[in-house]
Amino acid sequence: MSLPKTMKAAVLFGEGDMRLVDDYPVPQPGPGEAIIKVEACAICGSDPKILAHGWPNHPPYGEFIFGHEYAGSIAALGQGVSEFQIGDRVAVEPHKGCGLCANCRDGLYNTCLNYGNIEKGHRHYGFSFNGGYAEYACNHINSIYKIPDDMPLDKSTLITTAATSLYGIRRIGGIQAGETVVVSGPGAIGLMGVVMARLLGAGTIILTGTRAERLETGLKLGADLGINVREENVVERVMALTNGVGADAVLECAGTTQAAVDAVEYTKKNGRVALVGIYKESAPLNVNKIVQWNITVAGSKAEGERSLPQALSLLSRRTIDIAPLVTHKFSLDQIHAAFETVEQRLEGAIKVVVKP
């Protein structure tokens, strides 16, 4: 299979300046890399921020292709690659560590100490290296995973989101069977957190948020009850639901400081809080409660430590239908409309998929 010389791509030329080009050079795979024919790339909550403000160490404007939740098929293989074959249906992991630093050698490639250093081999596809809003993308094999034949490519783009939720769970030592779990914030990561917690044996799952329809979606995906934090005092409600004991585990995905503060307040003695959201400012956490109640608060960076293939496995069993999460699809030509749908939350948009 021979690759074309050029391709269509959505390229960032500056802050807020995304342009469709037809003649972007198709990348060539280096040793250990493969070229993916991108069939679908979902828009992540961080993408509008990258569009607006760039990202540390991003490729030069005028060359920068972003998008990191993509799936497709293998179109070409670099030197020495025996792990994949042309035509394999695959999805990708955004982070590929340098393999040299102390963290990478410990398996913690998502917090590589050479972040953004291309020469040392680090890649953050769609952030500090080109990604998936294009017809072709070039990935190192460490960031590529085969997907089952019967798993649609559109849904496969969701495994990055699922892996982010799952990594939050891992960061707090997993969920023990039967535990009461609060998922805070019913965005895509929170809703997928409900799915992951349910598939891992959680007991009661409580979903909190501000939008009734999102809480409804969460109930369909496995939550046992929703709390609208605009209508109820979420701390009092969770404590009441747990007989004054508090939640065993919390996935804080809302990304607001109030949500982080509340999470500590309704957590059990010895409970664990995973912070999965993106926060704009410091949060005044009740550190005395953290001490006196022996609480653990763990930040969760992206989708590290095998959480992506794990999430892929969980979703591939399809015991929970994640179809409600993919609400919109656009062609690559319509990428501006796709972003508008996400940014303005049009028509109840949850995950919006772009199809190059």
Add this chain to the structure above:
Amino acid sequence: MSLPKTMKAAVLFGEGDMRLVDDYPVPQPGPGEAIIKVEACAICGSDPKILAHGWPNHPPYGEFIFGHEYAGSIAALGQGVSEFQIGDRVAVEPHKGCGLCANCRDGLYNTCLNYGNIEKGHRHYGFSFNGGYAEYACNHINSIYKIPDDMPLDKSTLITTAATSLYGIRRIGGIQAGETVVVSGPGAIGLMGVVMARLLGAGTIILTGTRAERLETGLKLGADLGINVREENVVERVMALTNGVGADAVLECAGTTQAAVDAVEYTKKNGRVALVGIYKESAPLNVNKIVQWNITVAGSKAEGERSLPQALSLLSRRTIDIAPLVTHKFSLDQIHAAFETVEQRLEGAIKVVVKP
């Protein structure tokens, strides 16, 4: 050995009202309990607060004997006790769980869900149950540990402090050999944190604080260098010392919100922060850094999960001389002077021991 009917004790009669009495009834041991002839009881940093304000669920004023860091010898045994013999030299653990709640059954007796509930069997000696500023104290055998013959009773009172530091270390998954550890705050718990970290194989130990002489003491106890946070920007200094990487682990023992905030700032990607201090207010932690750097912040409540016998073992080897930590000794009759010495930090007081 027969017990006397009455004893000398320091009794709290109200907020700030501690009185020595000569005719306090000597306690009788119930099943599974033992009476300890108290030989030494160290003053904890929380004791002046108890003296001033009481404690949740404390025994009635007029009957309340506090003090929880004591050592002595077994004077009488309750029904069914075969684990100890009269005359055994022992030290005590303040917490004894109910044994019935979910946490206790998981071994987490320090966060017993029946805290302060005497009928359910919970005991927090010197807090919600009588303690050691008296000639005799009554403890459940789960809270009593034999000490080696060659370990002085004065020093044995320090194992509670040591266990508090050690539990902080445990709460962040232990210290791996060679890790760079920051101990924040050179009070008794911080200084003992230096000792514990050194005895567990830490690499570089950095002690931070505001008092030069305390930092000096820390160097004698095993720290590699001290940082005076009044003279240097502690975040910049730690980052510089670690080549921009940050500390692997932090024991925050200062108990100020600034110290907690700083701890997060100078912690490594994937690093862990144990909060061991007592905080008066919420701390505006950089939650975004906690997420992006995959940091774990763990509160550490007292001396749970076997940390007391572990600390006892470490200190009994005497490879580090902890003598500099016991700076003052007073008789029980002089307990008011002993408290004044602690509260006003007279003569460089670190640990002050009262000898009934």
Add this chain to the structure above:
Amino acid sequence: MSLPKTMKAAVLFGEGDMRLVDDYPVPQPGPGEAIIKVEACAICGSDPKILAHGWPNHPPYGEFIFGHEYAGSIAALGQGVSEFQIGDRVAVEPHKGCGLCANCRDGLYNTCLNYGNIEKGHRHYGFSFNGGYAEYACNHINSIYKIPDDMPLDKSTLITTAATSLYGIRRIGGIQAGETVVVSGPGAIGLMGVVMARLLGAGTIILTGTRAERLETGLKLGADLGINVREENVVERVMALTNGVGADAVLECAGTTQAAVDAVEYTKKNGRVALVGIYKESAPLNVNKIVQWNITVAGSKAEGERSLPQALSLLSRRTIDIAPLVTHKFSLDQIHAAFETVEQRLEGAIKVVVKP
């Protein structure tokens, strides 16, 4: 509710000598205990062995009531019990630790160092203390769990079996999502191991055994494929299925030395083997492979460390129908027939329930 003075019970009078009596004194609850009106008691694989040979520290013959997988309702409460109310539907955990020894204080009550010591408070219901083949049983509240209203009592007796399987999984650090798990031996524990692994997010589950119909049952309960070890070389087959890599995790429930030996042989580098079976003799394990492949072999004793309420939670969601596991029910009067059904594996018996 007043208890009758006497009750019907199946009492062991000697090796192999089980007799039904009508006038066994109904037990009285001590402090922290409750009397359960037993509605169903399942026969465990160890029960025929107890019938034949007794058990270390068993109650005196002539008084010994065995049976440890029972469910029913609370009929009376001992002093100080506020955790339950008369009429609560409950199931039980066989092990209740002394609460005093080092293991119990660490939460490891299933390996209590005072095993069989009634005075120290240890209980092993149906083994070293009376159990459930009777109209009433007396349990400490630490060994009693409420069951949901919609969970039939017959099925509730299976939570002990489920907890045994689940504890095996816990002993090997849990199952990570997507892992390839071999369950060796399709007895009740193995079949329930399939259920537990599936509900915790396992990837491919391979069930091995000698009986085709049992392997079929396993497929219905969540296994992906069965291997008949009489027809195939199980080591070669598992290695082939995993591309020469081996299984991530193994639950060895067959209890034969060959099965234990094979388990090590088909386990992956860094894989884990839980030994859950009862073995009659030593097994010649390939220790060199254990070293060179960095394999962990963990014995799993009964249902410790909260595995029982965890299993209860997983089963209460009823996403897998465990009805095929309860194959027979008998009244207490028919207990000899019930045992015969188990011992001779009549009519495809898996779990046989006795209903007092």
Add this chain to the structure above:
Amino acid sequence: MSLPKTMKAAVLFGEGDMRLVDDYPVPQPGPGEAIIKVEACAICGSDPKILAHGWPNHPPYGEFIFGHEYAGSIAALGQGVSEFQIGDRVAVEPHKGCGLCANCRDGLYNTCLNYGNIEKGHRHYGFSFNGGYAEYACNHINSIYKIPDDMPLDKSTLITTAATSLYGIRRIGGIQAGETVVVSGPGAIGLMGVVMARLLGAGTIILTGTRAERLETGLKLGADLGINVREENVVERVMALTNGVGADAVLECAGTTQAAVDAVEYTKKNGRVALVGIYKESAPLNVNKIVQWNITVAGSKAEGERSLPQALSLLSRRTIDIAPLVTHKFSLDQIHAAFETVEQRLEGAIKVVVKP
């Protein structure tokens, strides 16, 4: 600094056929690699076996340089190496993973699934790739560690041995402060196991073996008592020393099946056994005890998961003098005599160092 074209090396030409050559081509560093001027290379217990029988995937006879415990200084740097400078004093780690397989990405490079596959980037220096019995060696930077200025190069060769012992400890979840640890087998790994356990806070350390002088050496290095297994029943003795409870943790370094069998027998309920030895045949372990006592048996492959820099840190503090372990030094010209000293255990040889 320019490298010479040729060097002196001990080359394997066949089984048992080691020859000194003067004109071996000096290796050239590839990207990410460095050339080390070897100053000292210790003989490992596996080296005589390699000499006699080769090793799976070893370099062709006539080219194969073995030896994997070496230290020296950086003589040349490959492309892209910024982590080291010419002249840095360094020691090496034998294993370097492919960085591509599932195990490597989890940080488990010591059990790389591409073992021996040079094209995929795996290296096992001195085994499947050339090592250190030569004037120069070529190592990937992931396998090189700087050593402190005041740490002699001879002693630095011992960090591989130390790391092997330390990895055994890690494989059983570390040693908790105060635990009773049995080190079985006072060879170099066992003796270093004593050192590591002591430096990590072990309680009582019991060393077992057959040679009185080795047990004596162990006492100097930190063991509390020795048991000569030829003179005493080691199982009975350990059980007696622990009041019938058994050892918390065992490092089995003897590598005999009897030692492995015994280790299980004298281990505590919930205790852990690390198998660190090289075993020639299967060991009939008491699997029923493993189950009923909830024992974990973990194989420990080499020096993975950061154990090498950790061991380096522990030894660099020099609180235990490891000088007694380096008993002999030879020049590279005398390598045959060096091997004879090891193989025949001449003059109490423990570690023998070859100096190219």
